[in-house]
Amino acid sequence: MPEEKLAEKTLTLRVAEADHKDVGRGVARIDPGDMEKLGAEVGDIVQIAGKRKTAAKLLPTYPGDRGKGIVKIDGLLRENAGAGLDDKVTLQKSSSQPASKIWLTPLTPLKLISHPRDQKYIGSLLEGLPVTQGDVTRANLFGARHQDFSVERTVPSGVVLLTPQTEIVIAEPAPEERRATISYEDIGGLKKEIRKIREMIELPLKYPQVFERLGIEPPKGVFLHGPPGCGKTLIARACAYESDAYFISISGPEIMSKYYGESEARLRSIFETAAKNAPSIVFIDEIEAIAPKREEMGGEKQVERRVVAQLLALMDGLKARGQVIVIGATNIPNAVEPALRRPGRFDREIEIGVPDKNDRLEILQIHTRGMPLAEDVELEKLAEITHGYVGADLEALAREAAMACLRKIFPRIDFGLEEIPYETIMQLKVTMADFLTALKDVNPSALREVFAEIPEVGWDDVGGLQEAKNVLRKMIEWPAKYGLLFKRANIKPAKGILLTGAPGTGKTLLAKAVANESGLNFISIKGPSLMSKWVGEAERGVREVFRKAKQTAPCIVFFDEIDSLVPIREAESGASKVVERVISQFLTEMDGIEELEGVIVLGATNRPDIIDPALLRSGRFDLQLELPVPNLAARREIFAVHTRGMPLGKDVDLEELAQKTEGFVGADIEAVCREAAMRAITQFVEKESSPERPPQASDLEKFKISRKCFLEAIHQVREKMKLYGEEEQKEEQ
Numbered sequence: 001m002p003e004e005k006l007a008e009k010t011l012t013l014r015v016a017e018a019d020h021k022d023v024g025r026g027v028a029r030i031d032p033g034d035m036e037k038l039g040a041e042v043g044d045i046v047q048i049a050g051k052r053k054t055a056a057k058l059l060p061t062y063p064g065d066r067g068k069g070i071v072k073i074d075g076l077l078r079e080n081a082g083a084g085l086d087d088k089v090t091l092q093k094s095s096s097q098p099a100s101k102i103w104l105t106p107l108t109p110l111k112l113i114s115h116p117r118d119q120k121y122i123g124s125l126l127e128g129l130p131v132t133q134g135d136v137t138r139a140n141l142f143g144a145r146h147q148d149f150s151v152e153r154t155v156p157s158g159v160v161l162l163t164p165q166t167e168i169v170i171a172e173p174a175p176e177e178r179r180a181t182i183s184y185e186d187i188g189g190l191k192k193e194i195r196k197i198r199e200m201i202e203l204p205l206k207y208p209q210v211f212e213r214l215g216i217e218p219p220k221g222v223f224l225h226g227p228p229g230c231g232k233t234l235i236a237r238a239c240a241y242e243s244d245a246y247f248i249s250i251s252g253p254e255i256m257s258k259y260y261g262e263s264e265a266r267l268r269s270i271f272e273t274a275a276k277n278a279p280s281i282v283f284i285d286e287i288e289a290i291a292p293k294r295e296e297m298g299g300e301k302q303v304e305r306r307v308v309a310q311l312l313a314l315m316d317g318l319k320a321r322g323q324v325i326v327i328g329a330t331n332i333p334n335a336v337e338p339a340l341r342r343p344g345r346f347d348r349e350i351e352i353g354v355p356d357k358n359d360r361l362e363i364l365q366i367h368t369r370g371m372p373l374a375e376d377v378e379l380e381k382l383a384e385i386t387h388g389y390v391g392a393d394l395e396a397l398a399r400e401a402a403m404a405c406l407r408k409i410f411p412r413i414d415f416g417l418e419e420i421p422y423e424t425i426m427q428l429k430v431t432m433a434d435f436l437t438a439l440k441d442v443n444p445s446a447l448r449e450v451f452a453e454i455p456e457v458g459w460d461d462v463g464g465l466q467e468a469k470n471v472l473r474k475m476i477e478w479p480a481k482y483g484l485l486f487k488r489a490n491i492k493p494a495k496g497i498l499l500t501g502a503p504g505t506g507k508t509l510l511a512k513a514v515a516n517e518s519g520l521n522f523i524s525i526k527g528p529s530l531m532s533k534w535v536g537e538a539e540r541g542v543r544e545v546f547r548k549a550k551q552t553a554p555c556i557v558f559f560d561e562i563d564s565l566v567p568i569r570e571a572e573s574g575a576s577k578v579v580e581r582v583i584s585q586f587l588t589e590m591d592g593i594e595e596l597e598g599v600i601v602l603g604a605t606n607r608p609d610i611i612d613p614a615l616l617r618s619g620r621f622d623l624q625l626e627l628p629v630p631n632l633a634a635r636r637e638i639f640a641v642h643t644r645g646m647p648l649g650k651d652v653d654l655e656e657l658a659q660k661t662e663g664f665v666g667a668d669i670e671a672v673c674r675e676a677a678m679r680a681i682t683q684f685v686e687k688e689s690s691p692e693r694p695p696q697a698s699d700l701e702k703f704k705i706s707r708k709c710f711l712e713a714i715h716q717v718r719e720k721m722k723l724y725g726e727e728e729q730k731e732e733q
Helices: 003-008 032-038 075-081 116-126 191-206 208-214 232-243 262-276 302-316 357-367 379-385 391-407 422-426 432-441 466-481 483-489 507-518 537-551 574-591 632-642 654-659 666-688 697-702 707-732
Strands: 010-017 027-030 045-049 053-060 070-073 088-093 101-106 136-140 146-155 167-170 221-225 246-251 280-285 324-330 348-351 496-501 521-526 555-560 599-605 621-627
Touching (some): 053 075, 070 075, 191 208, 191 221, 232 280, 232 324, 357 379, 466 483, 466 621, 537 555
Parallel strands (some): 010 070, 101 167, 280 324
Antiparallel strands (some): 027 070
């Protein structure tokens, strides 16, 4: 096509955020209809023009994004085109040539420049990308990191494609520090929070005249709070990068000084620097270190008092701040001075919560971009089982999985070599087993104090109790699965379920199965562990449990032996004052002024008669589920569960065993199976082996657990039950 004809076909589209998997690939996604207007096909190179020109490969948008007049490009292409989100850019079909040579400068220090093979490795990561001189391009490395380069020069000039034949020359980076490229696509699972922050920060910084015309005072501050590792600092950095603002990051403690007046002077100088370089963002991390509550400071904390007063004056003093926005971040918001948290200082408070399953999937996709994943890796499955994991935990998980993969080649490495050959590294694949190994080493930050490792117990591992299982499915699983139906019916799910029944009927086992099968976050609390001799500690423990549960909702909180935590209140007992306060705290947490959203409380006890009656009313424990002593059919099921995988003799009949264990509960039947197995092992060792010759693998074929072993075990457990019953009667007398 002639050049003048090619130039005629242009298209103006609005810039939108790219999908996470497209980051660093140099692709632009547009509507197939817009492709026709442009006279282009999938895979063609297009020139994107904003304040400057860059090139990208053309791909179609997904069905949900069609008909919107948008082009989806990542943060790198937006920087290369000199355009921000929601800006208009012009697209035009372009020709390209293979690059014979290209000069790159790392934007951050890079050690991989010592050998031509290192440069060849970087070239293999950049293969297929279209670039022009002045662009920024990205190599996604093996682990969770990436490396950005500036394209200094290309041969030939114009739009070029990097091929395996392209000679890569990596220059030493300039001594001045370059700003890290962090775009919104590098943040997973925080779309709502990013949208709110963009309203607060990008609009006032990009279009201050709009606020002046409307007579609206633009927002001046954003207060971010959430658990450690959830992405507060990352959001602030991405916001500064995307809005092209001058960014000053300060950590709370670095402001403080032992010299009189120096702490306040440091704060003033930071705000003066920000004002000179406006539009700018001042990000104060760990803000509680420089602005704690003044009423809680003793007389010795005069420095902190003056620093808080100085910060208040700077944020809302007589002198206008101009285009300076302050972002404060903390994981303990209630420790921050309340005067800071009013409109005019921090205009909006944004809570960054713990990511849910879909958010975790997005985060995992971001941190595994450069990883050569094996076919068996299911990121969806990993997202399901990483309850309570925040962004930093998932990044650590990806890193640990890469390390687990790397350990496989350690035995094959000749440590006499100067370096590990690239051939060895390029063969590596990160498997699902590597991720599961990494899961053992990385614990969830959001549930660190109350994290419960959920055993692999499913509904199939619970014998009998069919009615109880059905009720729990409806009460716990259904609200999560059929939320729209509950909303349409205009009802709220149950808040609490109390499991009661004789010892050994399976209350705790059922709770484990619920935790595993529902896929919800699970916090397990042993009643007595919250009690303390210190005044206020037990109540604080209850508050903390419910605060964590709300933070990680949807969540199940399981209180085992709940009768020890909330027994009946006795007014005449002086020692019961602590218990009374704990019960009061528990009652208000379950059904107080604050709504308990997305949290289900599961209690287990074999003494419901001693639980405080106020807790048993509807609205708190809505349902009391009594687990009965198993009948014949249930005992048969329980035997089937506990003998699964056992080498049973041909004479063993589970129906007969169930008939002979009338009055036995699940724990007793488990004890019978264990005792029968031990008897069989004892007989086998005495008969088939000696201390000099332990059983061999070939001997194990003969090993069976006979009917006689089971009958003897039933007799032994029954005698133990009689003894236990007699002791109980003596205690009652």
